[in-house]
Amino acid sequence: MKELKDFPISQFQDALLSWFERNMRDLPWRKDRDPYKIWVSEIMLQQTQVDTVIPYFNRFMERFPSLEALAEAPEDDVLKHWEGLGYYSRARNLQTAVKEVQEQYGGKVPDEPNEIAKLKGVGPYTAGAILSIAYGKPEPAVDGNVMRVFSRIFAIQEDIQKPKTRKLFEELIRGLIPENSTSYFNQGIMELGALICRPKSPQCMFCPVIEMCQGRSLGIEQELPVKQKKKKPKLKKMVAGVVLANNMVFIRQRPETGLLAKLYEFPNLEWEADAELEISKYLYQTYDFQTETSARYEHVQHTFSHLIWDITVLELNLVGEVELVEGQLPVRLERQPFLTNAEAGFWVTLEELDRYAFPVSHQKIKKQLLEK
DNA sequence: CATGCGTGGCA
DNA sequence: TTGCCAAGCAT
Structure with missing residues (x-):
């Protein structure tokens, strides 16, 4: 040496x-x-x-x-x-x-x-x-x-x-x-x-x-020390749905690998042209939910080390004939063969939300819901 | 080896 | 405001 x-x-x-x-x-x-x-x-x-x-x-x-x-x-x-x-x-x-x-x-x-x-x-x-x-x-x-x-x-x-x-x-x-x-x-x-x-x-x-x-x-x-410069994080336009029914809200667990693995979140996706249309369509196709927008929350901006989420947050009410049983899904999952386990979610009361680990981005959404 | 993986504090 | 930084690891 x-x-x-x-x-x-x-x-x-x-x-x-x-x-x-x-x-x-x-x-x-x-x-x-x-x-x-x-x-x-x-x-x-x-x-x-x-x-x-x-x-x-x-x-x-x-x-x-x-x-x-x-x-x-x-x-x-x-x-x-x-x-x-x-x-x-x-x-x-x-x-x-x-x-x-x-x-x-x-x-x-x-x-x-x-x-x-x-x-x-x-x-x-x-x-x-x-x-x-x-x-x-x-x-x-x-x-x-x-x-x-x-x-x-x-x-x-x-x-x-x-x-x-x-x-x-x-x-x-x-x-x-x-x-x-x-x-x-x-x-x-x-x-x-x-x-x-x-x-x-x-x-x-x-x-x-x-x-x-x-x-x-x-x-x-x-x-010193000599260090490579970091790349800029890339922007992603997301839309999240706070789906409500009978004083309960719908959440799901993220996949077991990748970003924020196994944490809980409100259903969301990356959108292209129309956030409101795309989230409601997604909720219908994925969970058989029929919804109508009941409120617009403030946008949630969250920066990770390698990407930025700009999240449009919509509160949606479940409409149509829905039978809600506490702790159970209001949809029959067996009729959704394409529904992956990762996307499967469940209903919780607002009080129960605190038992689940949310990433900071979705804590910001949760906060708006609870302060409403 | 390069990239993905979180968040908060600081100048 | 923006970029940089902090007792790294898995793949």
Whole structure:
């Protein structure tokens, strides 16, 4: 590793560890070394800021205090506790992996790299984080913080978006990590990235390792790390129907793969020419509903990382001869052979709506319905 | 390897 | 307002 030639390794370790011990934040998942808690926190923290995670983590631990509790919980319950946090496959993969640990490892989170890496949702970063933080193993845990900090310290100009670059940093860290302080070393780098070596306007005057930073001495710390620019999200015109009958509303669960998988939503589709006509036609063809528009809600605009939904929201009343039985569909599904399970829905009372996990976009629709 | 996958905060 | 960013992973 050419970067480490002439680099004062032990001086760097000492300065970093000393700084971390003096400046580490008091976070809920730092109260003990329970591998289960470390694991949950690391999954929640993927692409998500600490301040956002804290309340979710606390509620999650209250409801699923142990690995066993999470393994036994209904999936809908897990998703409900993830509602609003985003990247929902994290929650489902976590539970899948927790069940695996319960069954294959007797409920003990594995402490071997090749075992833990097999678990759903546990990639190179998370594996390294759990192994080092919970078990003290000398494994690198390379996330965005770590790549930013070390790309500055060693003035590395590789694009950190590329998978190959992560491996470069892993090898670098294997030569830097102190055998007896792996947990604090890895956390210290991330903490330094979060508090001092930030993406914009890094606080170099407070940095414990400023003398060892090549990026700083070259005056290019602001230009690092090198990163590809993101594409613009693409606009999609959606129309959603809030279908009402007898004080109940019709919702459905999204398909088990893809965007917002397994979350609940109001029936909707992408429209081309006439939102109102197309949603009513869709509701008739898919669910045998005959409807008339009863209100227009405000448009809901929602931006994802890769696309934008502009949702026209219509409230529709069921008309015609409909026999409504609580908890049952007012249509006979057996007469709809083309109706996929994904599109199948059900009626709920307005009070029951809160039991289901909605993506934020449909929470906005729900809010308008309840405030009406 | 490139792309899909959420959301909220910030300048 | 818009773009960027945050403790990544699955496919």
